[in-house]
Amino acid sequence: METKSIAALISDTRAGINRHLLQELKRLGIEGLAPSHGAILHHLFNNDQVTMKDLAKAVRRDKSTVTALVGKLVANGYVEKASSTQDQRTVFVKLSPKGQALKPVFQEVSRNLIERIWRGFEETEQQELIRLLRKVRGNLP
């Protein structure tokens, strides 16, 4: 039965996306950053002041995971943390100049990924895949 392999197929495809991104990061000389860091940076390109909590929600990772990911971005000088003055518990994360400089690079990475994923696809096929995947996603926890 074909439909039994759906889980493995999704898992494989995701792994392929990851491999592609790792290749790209290596090609562009961006060392020590993983796709998950890219997700965080991407969110910061569009929102210049974000709390850890919102960041975790945006990249759909556990807050403790985000602590580690942001910690690495800070260590590499891509982002900065600053605790809020109104609420001492909340921490704001924002891009450093070095992080801002990555924006065009990541836009290219993103564009290349999209282009590669959709190679040979009709517009209607793209929409149909998105629709069906969303439907599967909705069936899951």
Added chain:
Amino acid sequence: METKSIAALISDTRAGINRHLLQELKRLGIEGLAPSHGAILHHLFNNDQVTMKDLAKAVRRDKSTVTALVGKLVANGYVEKASSTQDQRTVFVKLSPKGQALKPVFQEVSRNLIERIWRGFEETEQQELIRLLRKVRGNLP
């Protein structure tokens, strides 16, 4: 644009499958086993004598990863390792009786997953999703 979120959607869906499987394993009282172990067991249900190399290829994981996964299965008494007499390098992995006993349980887990994934899907939609995902997969490394 909708199609830009395809990577996140695939990643999320895969995470959802993982969450579902973890729930199921917990529900069935199978402690200390992760979905990846399930993939190995699944392969052993259909092949009763497999080398580490073939196992790695079958579950699409690095051989060092498989060493660790099988190690855990051995530690929990689900599988046994035995080095070949013809070639001292190769190691055969096979199910123990305790591992064999998991077969019906995992068949149920698998059936439930498939049933949940495809809930509300037409037969043609299932085939179309598989086709489109395979196409994406083929575009990736």
Added chain:
DNA sequence: GGAATCTAGTTTGACGGCAAACTAAAGTCA
């Protein structure tokens, strides 16, 4: 206004995963 509760983030520990270095057993070939 103080105790109880809630909330934001961090820390800790465990695990799946990979790549590179390593071990040891076959195989190759002069």
Added chain:
DNA sequence: TGACTTTAGTTTGCCGTCAAACTAGATTCC
């Protein structure tokens, strides 16, 4: 036969990930 190469598997080290425990700052409410 003996050096070289290839192959199977393990070890080591690092990373992303999560859950649970923890810290500390707000909030609630009597």
